[in-house]
Amino acid sequence: MTRTIKALALLLLLAPLTAVAGLRVFACEPEWSALAEEIGGDRVEASSATHALQDPHYVEARPSLISQVRKADLVICSGAQLEIGWLPMLLSKANNPRILPGKDGFLEASSMVRRLDVPDSVDRAQGDMHPQGNPHIQMNPHNIARVAQALGKRLAELDPDNAADYQARTADFLRRWNTAITRWEEQAKPLAGSRVVCHHKSWVYLEDWLGLREVTTLEPVPGIPPTAAHLSALLAELGTDGKGADMIIRSPFQNPKPSEWLQERTGIPAVMLPLTVGGSDRAKDLFSLFDDIIERMLSARAGSRS
Amino acid sequence: MNTRWFYLPLAWALSGCPLTMAQDGQTPELDLLREEIRSMRVEYEARIAELETRLEAAEQAAAAKPSAQGAPATAAEPMSGYEEPAMMSPQTVSVARDSSFNPAIGVTFQGQAWAFDNDPGDYAIPGFPLGGEAGPAPEGLSLAETEISMSANVDDKFTAMLTAPIVVEEGEVKFELEEAWVETVGLPASLAVRMGRFYSAIGYQNSRHFHAWDFADQPLVYQAFLGNQYLDDGLQVRWLAPTDFYLEFSAELLRGDRYPAGGAANSGFGAQSLSAKTGGDIGFSNSWLLGLSWLGADADGRASGSEDDPLYFTGDSDLLIADFVWKWAPNGNSRQRNLILQAEFLWRNENGEYSLPDGATGPWDVDQRGWYAQAVYQPFPRWRFGARYDQLSSDEPGSWWLDTPLYPMDSDPRRYSLMVDWSNSEFSRLRLQYNYDSAGEDADNQFGLQYIFSIGAHGAHSF
Numbered sequence: 001m002t003r004t005i006k007a008l009a010l011l012l013l014l015a016p017l018t019a020v021a022g023l024r025v026f027a028c029e030p031e032w033s034a035l036a037e038e039i040g041g042d043r044v045e046a047s048s049a050t051h052a053l054q055d056p057h058y059v060e061a062r063p064s065l066i067s068q069v070r071k072a073d074l075v076i077c078s079g080a081q082l083e084i085g086w087l088p089m090l091l092s093k094a095n096n097p098r099i100l101p102g103k104d105g106f107l108e109a110s111s112m113v114r115r116l117d118v119p120d121s122v123d124r125a126q127g128d129m130h131p132q133g134n135p136h137i138q139m140n141p142h143n144i145a146r147v148a149q150a151l152g153k154r155l156a157e158l159d160p161d162n163a164a165d166y167q168a169r170t171a172d173f174l175r176r177w178n179t180a181i182t183r184w185e186e187q188a189k190p191l192a193g194s195r196v197v198c199h200h201k202s203w204v205y206l207e208d209w210l211g212l213r214e215v216t217t218l219e220p221v222p223g224i225p226p227t228a229a230h231l232s233a234l235l236a237e238l239g240t241d242g243k244g245a246d247m248i249i250r251s252p253f254q255n256p257k258p259s260e261w262l263q264e265r266t267g268i269p270a271v272m273l274p275l276t277v278g279g280s281d282r283a284k285d286l287f288s289l290f291d292d293i294i295e296r297m298l299s300a301r302a303g304s305r306s
Numbered sequence: 307m308n309t310r311w312f313y314l315p316l317a318w319a320l321s322g323c324p325l326t327m328a329q330d331g332q333t334p335e336l337d338l339l340r341e342e343i344r345s346m347r348v349e350y351e352a353r354i355a356e357l358e359t360r361l362e363a364a365e366q367a368a369a370a371k372p373s374a375q376g377a378p379a380t381a382a383e384p385m386s387g388y389e390e391p392a393m394m395s396p397q398t399v400s401v402a403r404d405s406s407f408n409p410a411i412g413v414t415f416q417g418q419a420w421a422f423d424n425d426p427g428d429y430a431i432p433g434f435p436l437g438g439e440a441g442p443a444p445e446g447l448s449l450a451e452t453e454i455s456m457s458a459n460v461d462d463k464f465t466a467m468l469t470a471p472i473v474v475e476e477g478e479v480k481f482e483l484e485e486a487w488v489e490t491v492g493l494p495a496s497l498a499v500r501m502g503r504f505y506s507a508i509g510y511q512n513s514r515h516f517h518a519w520d521f522a523d524q525p526l527v528y529q530a531f532l533g534n535q536y537l538d539d540g541l542q543v544r545w546l547a548p549t550d551f552y553l554e555f556s557a558e559l560l561r562g563d564r565y566p567a568g569g570a571a572n573s574g575f576g577a578q579s580l581s582a583k584t585g586g587d588i589g590f591s592n593s594w595l596l597g598l599s600w601l602g603a604d605a606d607g608r609a610s611g612s613e614d615d616p617l618y619f620t621g622d623s624d625l626l627i628a629d630f631v632w633k634w635a636p637n638g639n640s641r642q643r644n645l646i647l648q649a650e651f652l653w654r655n656e657n658g659e660y661s662l663p664d665g666a667t668g669p670w671d672v673d674q675r676g677w678y679a680q681a682v683y684q685p686f687p688r689w690r691f692g693a694r695y696d697q698l699s700s701d702e703p704g705s706w707w708l709d710t711p712l713y714p715m716d717s718d719p720r721r722y723s724l725m726v727d728w729s730n731s732e733f734s735r736l737r738l739q740y741n742y743d744s745a746g747e748d749a750d751n752q753f754g755l756q757y758i759f760s761i762g763a764h765g766a767h768s769f
Contacts, residue, residue, distance in 0.1 A: 051590060051638070058641040060633065060769050062593045063552035063585030070496060070546050085732070089766035092465070095546045097492030124733060124761075142349040149342055167334035174341035178348050185352060192359060211356055224731065225687050253639055 023159055026068050026099070028077035028087060029056050031138040032109060032147070034277040034286050036076065038173045039152050043162055049090075052278035055253045056082055057128070057223070061089035069094035072105070073158055076151065079108030080115060082135035104157055110135055112150045113143040116204045128223025138276060140205035141181050141290055148173055180287055188294050191301060197238070197268065199226070199250035199259060202275055206293070215245045218258045226258040235265055242267030247300045251275040271300040409458035409466075410763030414517045416450035418443055419755040424748055431530060431745045433700045433714025434674070435611030437565030438533020443523065443754065449474055450756070451516060453484070457765065465491050469515070484537065500542040505535060507544070507556045508579050508599035509650055510629035512536055518767055520646065521725050522739045522756045525678035526696035527652045531625055533565030536601070538577060552585045552595075566601070566623045566654075568608025577603040585769070594632045595769055601625040605658065611711050621658010621670065627651070633769075642687060649679040662710055670712075674700040680723075688729055696721040698745065719745035733760050 025046040027033035033048040040046065049065050050056045056078070059065075069075065069090045077083055091100060099105035115133030122129040137143045152170030156163035192211040196203070199218045207214055216237065220230040238244025248259045248270040256272070263270035273293050274283040280296075283289040420426070426442040443450070451471035459465045469485040487502030505513040511528060512535055524534050540560035547553040560567070562576015570576050581599035588594070603623045609616040628651045635644035653675045661667040676698035684690040700714040707713045721744065727737035734757075741752040 054590070054638045055641060059638065060593070060640060061766060062587060062769055063583070063595055064587045064593065066546070066554075067550065067552040071548070071550075085766050087766070089768055092489075092491075093546075093768070095493065095496040095498045095544070097494065100492055124731070128731075142345070142352065145345040145349070149345070152338070164334045167338045171334060171337035171341045174338075174345055178341065178344045181348050181352075185355075193363075209352070211359060253637070255642070 023073040023155065024071055026072035026075045028075075028083050029138070030277045031144070031286065031289075032076040032078070032151075035144065035148055035151060036074075036155075038286065039148060039166060039169050040155055041165075041169055043159065043165065044155065052274060052276045052283070053253050057085065059083075059086045061086045061093065065090050066093045069099065070096050072096065072099050074105050074107065074154065075099040076107040076109060078110050078135045078137060080110040080132040080135035080137075081130050082110075104154065107151060107154055109143075109147045109150075110137050112146045113137050113140075116208055117201065125221075127219070127221030134201060134204045136202045136275070137205055139203055140209040141177065141184065142209065143205060144286060145174060145177055145181070148177070176287070180290070184290050184294055187298070191294075191297055194246040194297075194301060195244075197234070197245045197248040197259075197262070199248075199254045202251055203249055203273075206273075218248075218250075218262070225255070231258055231261060234262060238262070238266045238268065240266055244268060247271050247297065249273055252279045269300045269303070271296055273297070407458070409456040410765075412455045412760055412762035412764050414453040414455070414515075414758065414760040416452065416517060416759075417448070417757050418450050418522065419447045420445055421753045422750055423752075424746065424750045429746060429750075430612070430711060431526070431698065431719050432747065433703075433712060434530040434698060434719070435617050435711050436529060436533070437568075437608065437610035438535075440524075440529035440532075440534040440565075442752065451482075451484075453515070453517065455763075455765075457763075459491065460488065463491055465489050496546040496548065498544045500544070501540070503537065503539045504542065505537050506558055506560070506579055506601065507542060507581050508536065508601050508625075509627040509652075510595070510597060510631055510648065511650065513768075517758045517760065520648070520680065520682045520690075520692055521694055521723060522737055522754045523741070525650065525680075525694070526698055526719065526721055526745060527650065527676040527678055530676060530698055531566060531652050531654050531674075536564065536566070538562065538564050538567070540577075552583070554583045556581050562604055565608060565610065566625065567603035567605055568619070569606030571604035571606035576606070577601065590638045591636055592632065592634050593769070594630070596631075597627070597629040599627045599629075601627075605656075615663035617663070617711065618661045619656065619658060619670070620661075621656060623654065623656045626653045631769075640684075644684045646682045647679075648681075649677065651675070651677040660712060668706050670703065672701050672703045674698070682725075690727050690729075692723075692725040692727075694721075694723040694725075696723070696745075715747070717744075721745055733764065734758070 022043045022045055023040065025033065025036040025040065025044050027036060027046055027048045029050055030048045030052050033046040036044050036046040047068060049068070050059055077087060097103070110132070115137070118133035119129055119131065122131045148170060152166050156166040159166070188210050193213065195213045195215045196207065197215050197218065201217055201222055204214070206212065216234060218226040218231070218234070220227055244266055245268050248262055248268055250256065250259045250270070250272055252272055252274060259270040262268065273296055274280040274289055277283055277285060277289050279289070280292050282292040420443045422442065422445055426445050429442050430436070451473045453469060453471045455467070455469045457465070457467040466488045467485060471482050471484050473480050473482055483503060485504050487500050487504045489500040490498055493499065507513055511525065512532065528534055538560040540558055542556060542558045544554060544556040547555070558579040559575060560577040560579070561570050561574050562568070562572065563570045567577040579599060579601045581597060583595060583597040585593065585595035605619050605621055605623055608619045610619065611617040630649050632647040633640070633644065636642065653673070655673050657671045659667050660670045676696070678694060678696045680692060680694035682690055682692035698719040703712060722742045723739060725737060725739040727735055729735045737756040739754040739756070743750040743752055
């Protein structure tokens with residue numbers, strides 16, 4: 001009996017540790033925690049499982065993440081199997097009924113948008129395949145607008161007392177976001193038709209948005225690191241006159257050596273683009289992320305090597 | 307999508323309505339609706355502009371093409387790289403098929419080749435008669451278990467998992483049942499209950515499947531104290547504490563039919579365990595896990611030692627395990643470079659009586675302990691290098707046991723291991739391992755080659 005009382009007392013002592021006002025949002029990637037902060041403001045406490053210098057495909061189901069998912073009111077992830085290697089383990093270990101797929105507390109961002117690169121058939125001989133299409137949807141700001149609407153509605157459902165506030169904040173975000181999109185599309189006009197070489201197929205949504213043409217990738221098949229043989233073949237294909245493509249793109253967590261090697265020999269500028277919020281010094285929020293991407297591409301296109 | 311199109315004219319009318327009081331909507335709903343429409347307009351304008359550009363480019367390409375081919379330029383050729391990408395609408399309706407509910411199925415193929423100085427059939431550690439599956443792999447080329455796994459949600463409250471290895475033992479193909487459990491999904495109060503056959507949650511290495519081990523064999527402490535890996539039938543309850551850091555407790559009630567338990571003592575409730583685990587991160591690059599577990603097992607005529615002349619133990623076996631794992635990966639990108647440090651300490655007390663093959667029975671109350679520490683380093687993608695040290699030690703069991711397999715050697719049993727493995731992807735691994743094993747009467751050089759390949763569904767690994 002006294003043992004039960006002691007246990008209860010311990011629980012009561014621990015309870016204040018977790019009492020925080022507002023909704024706790026666990027985002028798999030920084031773009032979604034940034035979006036949750038835009039739309040939830042002070043009413044949400046958002047954290048991201050990964051940071052911008054980390055490859056979201058390969059993360060360990062760390063103990064700290066299990067305890068974060070345990071407390072979450074909403075889990076928002078890109079989905080489309082991007083997090084297949086770790087999110088299922090977190091969801092099953094966190095013992096949290098609110099955030100299981102199918103519940104209001106789980107939001108898969110990629111299910112809100114038109115997915116590209118959906119394969120007709122999947123075979124692991126082709127590398128890391130995503131049967132539901134390319135998961136890096138955040139690279140088209142129109143997709144972010146769609147996810148923002150879904151997220152706003154979901155926050156309003158989870159916290160109905162403040163529904164009007166989430167609606168107002170969603171509207172305000174979309175107003176600023178649409179204005180920014182118009183500006184970016186104007187700025188990016190010179191980029192249309194640019195031929196790009198990508199390290200990994202992380203940029204198909206950016207290509208689709210800005211009308212870029214992907215010439216080839218540094219990875220021989222998705223998820224398999226660039227090999228010397230593959231790079232030599234690329235060198236032969238792209239030539240040494242700097243005209244084989246307009247730029248070579250990689251994200252901050254990808255090894256810079258292959259793209260720099262190719263830049264040296266082909267004369268095609270290699271450029272690092274932030275793949276999410278925090279990926280560069282300038283990309284501090286969703287707005288500055290796209291400002292930075294477009295500026296980096298424009299300066300690469302103008303020939304100045306970054 | 308459809309519902310939005312339905313609202314479109316309505317919203318347009320509202321937003322343009324002269325009766326609307328202010329430019330900025332007075333209600334958030336109207337405001338939001340207006341911005342949603344604008345989002346759609348901006349998006350569709352962009353798509354229309356993109357299509358127009360493509361049309362223009364295609365027209366130019368068609369015009370530039372000389373019509374010497376005879377027929378007038380037929381359809382505009384799509385520019386390379388501009389093919390309409392495959393699409394999937396958000397509301398894709400999938401046609402229901404019987405196979406839609408099939409469980410996720412995976413198969414792991416495992417094979418090995420071992421060479422020993424000594425005959426592995428005679429392998430024994432004096433003072434630590436081995437039970438369960440413990441002991442060296444077969445000499446020469448052989449298949450290790452070929453593991454079939456299936457898992458799926460049962461319904462909204464339960465999920466189930468089956469792991470059934472196919473093994474070849476003395477030329478006979480056997481279908482075994484390794485794990486077969488059902489677990490609750492979404493119980494309140496951060497609880498989870500697992501029932502069926504499963505690897506006990508004690509220690510760090512115990513619940514890891516063969517294909518996820520960092521060395522081709524188990525540490526000596528697992529061989530000596532847990533029969534290689536403790537697996538049993540029973541019930542497991544886990545509770546995740548409501549703390550900001552990771553803290554999990556689990557309790558198990560088990561049948562007690564396997565080493566270190568035996569004979570399903572206590573009417574088939576022969577073993578219990580308790581464990582606590584905690585862990586966290588230090589910066590982006592380091593994370594750790596610390597665990598403490600206890601296993602209490604009743605043994606009723608538990609067999610160990612040589613298969614032909616086994617020793618039988620009846621009594622209580624208590625085991626304490628402290629485990630520690632530290633993982634380092636620069637910026638959390640373990641795919642590029644990482645280091646895993648892992649160590650476990652085990653203490654065991656067994657109190658009861660042992661009977662020898664000749665029928666003689668004597669009292670037994672002995673403390674034994676042991677530990678291992680290992681480091682596995684991946685300096686660049688695909689390649690990993692590892693080193694491991696094992697040690698056991700035993701109290702003196704009394705001169706009654708002199709000249710029996712239960713009397714330990716003067717020096718503590720030790721083993722040193724080195725390994726290197728290469729993984730083309732997460733689904734394939736080739737490994738080379740060397741052990742210098744001085745745990746037996748004569749030191750042994752052991753060389754192993756191993757492959758691990760998996761196809762089909764492959765569940766996410768735990769930390």
